[in-house]
Amino acid sequence: xxxxxxxxxxxxxxxxxxxxxxxxxxxxxxxxxxxxxxxxxxxxxxxxxxxxxxxxxxxxxxxxxxxxxxxxxxxxxxxxxxxxxxxxxxxxxxxxxxxxxxxxxxxxxxxxxxxxxxxxxxxxxxxxxxxxxxxxxxxxxxxxxxxxxxxxxxxxxxxxxxxxxxxxxxxxxxxxxxxxxxxxxxxxxxxxxxxxxxxxxxxxxxxxxxxxxxxxxxxxxxxxxxxxxxxxxxxxxxxxxxxxxxxxxxxxxxxxxxxxxxxxxxxxxxxxxxxxxxxxxxxxxxxxxxxxxxxxxxxxxxxxxxxxxxxxxxxxxxx
Amino acid sequence: xxxxxxxxxxxxxxxxxxxxxxxxxxxxxxxxxxxxxxxxxxxxxxxxxxxxxxxxxxxxxxxxxxxxxxxxxxxxxxxxxxxxxxxxxxxxxxxxxxxxxxxxxxxxxxxxxxxxxxxxxxxxxxxxxxxxxxxxxxxxxxxxxxxxxxxxxxxxxxxxxxxxxxxxxxxxxxxxxxxxxxxxxxxxxxxxxxxxxxxxxxxxxxxxxxxxxxxxxxxxxxxxxxxxxxxxxxxxxxxxxxxxxxxxxxxxxxxxxxxxxxxxxxxxxxxxxx
Numbered sequence: 001x002x003x004x005x006x007x008x009x010x011x012x013x014x015x016x017x018x019x020x021x022x023x024x025x026x027x028x029x030x031x032x033x034x035x036x037x038x039x040x041x042x043x044x045x046x047x048x049x050x051x052x053x054x055x056x057x058x059x060x061x062x063x064x065x066x067x068x069x070x071x072x073x074x075x076x077x078x079x080x081x082x083x084x085x086x087x088x089x090x091x092x093x094x095x096x097x098x099x100x101x102x103x104x105x106x107x108x109x110x111x112x113x114x115x116x117x118x119x120x121x122x123x124x125x126x127x128x129x130x131x132x133x134x135x136x137x138x139x140x141x142x143x144x145x146x147x148x149x150x151x152x153x154x155x156x157x158x159x160x161x162x163x164x165x166x167x168x169x170x171x172x173x174x175x176x177x178x179x180x181x182x183x184x185x186x187x188x189x190x191x192x193x194x195x196x197x198x199x200x201x202x203x204x205x206x207x208x209x210x211x212x213x214x215x216x217x218x219x220x221x222x223x224x225x226x227x228x229x230x231x232x233x234x235x236x237x238x239x240x241x242x243x244x245x246x247x248x249x250x251x252x253x254x255x256x257x258x259x260x261x262x263x264x265x266x267x268x269x270x271x272x273x274x275x276x277x278x279x280x281x282x283x284x285x286x287x288x289x290x291x292x293x294x295x296x297x298x299x300x301x302x303x304x305x306x307x308x309x310x311x312x313x314x315x316x317x318x319x
Numbered sequence: 320x321x322x323x324x325x326x327x328x329x330x331x332x333x334x335x336x337x338x339x340x341x342x343x344x345x346x347x348x349x350x351x352x353x354x355x356x357x358x359x360x361x362x363x364x365x366x367x368x369x370x371x372x373x374x375x376x377x378x379x380x381x382x383x384x385x386x387x388x389x390x391x392x393x394x395x396x397x398x399x400x401x402x403x404x405x406x407x408x409x410x411x412x413x414x415x416x417x418x419x420x421x422x423x424x425x426x427x428x429x430x431x432x433x434x435x436x437x438x439x440x441x442x443x444x445x446x447x448x449x450x451x452x453x454x455x456x457x458x459x460x461x462x463x464x465x466x467x468x469x470x471x472x473x474x475x476x477x478x479x480x481x482x483x484x485x486x487x488x489x490x491x492x493x494x495x496x497x498x499x500x501x502x503x504x505x506x507x508x509x510x511x512x513x514x515x516x517x518x519x520x521x522x523x524x525x526x527x528x529x530x531x532x533x534x535x536x537x538x539x540x541x542x543x544x545x546x547x548x549x550x551x552x553x554x555x556x557x558x559x560x561x562x563x564x565x566x567x568x569x570x571x572x573x574x575x576x577x578x579x580x581x582x583x584x585x586x587x588x589x590x591x592x593x
């Protein structure tokens with residue numbers, strides 16, 4: 001048993017050496033039962049989470065939010081305001097926890113770093129020619145190094161979907177390895193952009209590829225294409241991180257991003273995490289939500305639970 | 320040939336232009352019909368629908384809103400017999416139809432009567448314009464069921480507000496049937512939302528809701544409940560219309576107060592440049 005596990009571990013670390021070995025391994029992964037995955041995700045979405053469990057879920061979800069702004073119109077003032085909100089999401093209630101991280105473009109990292117310094121809120125930056133990833137490798141790596149040098153301690157990279165879909169797995173693998181190296185101590189989140197991968201089988205393959213290459217997190221989407229995070233896609237990715245830990249002993253985080261707008265949605269994801277990979281992942285270090293409007297809805301629901309009165313969006317910041 | 324089985328109607332809520340059952344799944348019996356018993360979550364959903372409808376409805380031209388209210392009168396005229404069959408006296412149905420027409424006419428006149436140019440001591444144009452306050456939570460009077468309901472809905476929506484109305488618990492059939500009229504009158508979904516059931520369950524939720532801008536307590540007969548609701552409404556300074564006196568004559572000229580209470584006045588100063 002131990003011998004098999006050890007040999008499996010060494011086998012996996014050898015995979016990146018050749019295109020053929022990678023392809024054989026990724027195509028050898030069991031296929032995803034599409035109907036089954038969708039039905040399972042829908043079924044987990046019907047759980048009823050109320051009262052104290054709901055209050056705990058909301059606080060956990062707030063701690064898991066990667067408060068994100070990725071607009072061409074971002075200004076230093078706007079990102080500073082967002083960072084201030086990340087520290088104290090509900091200024092009227094000191095018991096409200098801070099969010100997991102703030103996620104911005106590399107050019108905005110220095111402005112956010114000033115505000116977040118020493119607070120425990122992480123600073124994530126997208127890099128590698130986000131959101132398309134269609135740039136020469138040198139530029140992607142320079143993008144990454146610049147973001148880390150400016151103070152980002154988490155890097156959200158996009159995989160080269162063009163290469164992945166064309167079957168050039170080694171190229172994608174090498175890019176992730178190179179980016180991981182450029183990150184230094186910073187955590188690397190690998191964005192699969194599942195909306196462009198077309199099938200659950202591809203999502204499973206891309207998840208494994210990203211984990212084999214050393215990604216610390218796998219993330220569903222950039223939020224820039226019409227299909228963002230969905231429950232079934234996240235289910236497939238959670239199963240991948242579970243199987244990966246069983247095979248290698250290394251735990252990888254998951255971050256659904258885009259399209260998660262309500263507390264109800266967020267709680268569905270938390271239920272799925274608990275039921276699929278267990279409480280080990282119910283922690284901001286291992287599960288995050290990439291979102292912007294979700295936070296206000298979480299705060300409104302939190303206020304409803306503490307005051308007993310339905311809250312209105314007039315009393316929360318516009319961002 | 321077997322005898323035909325009549326189709327029995329289920330009277331459902333009217334939220335966001337749709338007719339959902341109560342989220343709670345409950346119903347109660349009125350005149351041998353099942354009527355949804357709304358819960359506070361239905362009230363919450365109705366406020367969300369009403370809020371979503373504010374932008375489009377307040378942004379529509381006054382002329383357009385007037386046309387739609389007139390259209391409601393047209394559709395109601397076509398369903399006269401149905402309301403009479405539910406127990407409304409014919410003259411009440413007539414009065415309800417006339418009330419829609421009366422309010423329809425006010426849509427593009429109220430800003431001229433209630434707003435306008437103010438004389439000021441300086442070289443400025445000073446203009447006041449009434450604007451809708453937003454989401455209004457209203458309680459319809461117990462009787463007359465149809466005319467009373469129309470008399471609380473129409474003055475709120477004619478100026479661009481959206482409404483969540485709690486129908487009279489004893490006479491909800493007219494309210495749901497009126498909702499069917501509204502649903503076929505080009506009125507955008509969510510502008511009027513109708514809740515049926517116990518007032519004590521839904522109305523306190525609406526009065527306390529921070530995303531509601533005004534409450535119309537017309538139909539609250541219980542003085543203690545009315546006082547409690549006013550206290551809840553004070554939390555975010557909602558506009559409040561007090562309960563109607565017991566001897567209120569619903570057939571008389573309604574006056575402008577019902578419309579003007581649910582407005583905010585925007586005043587603009589502009590240099591004359593002479």
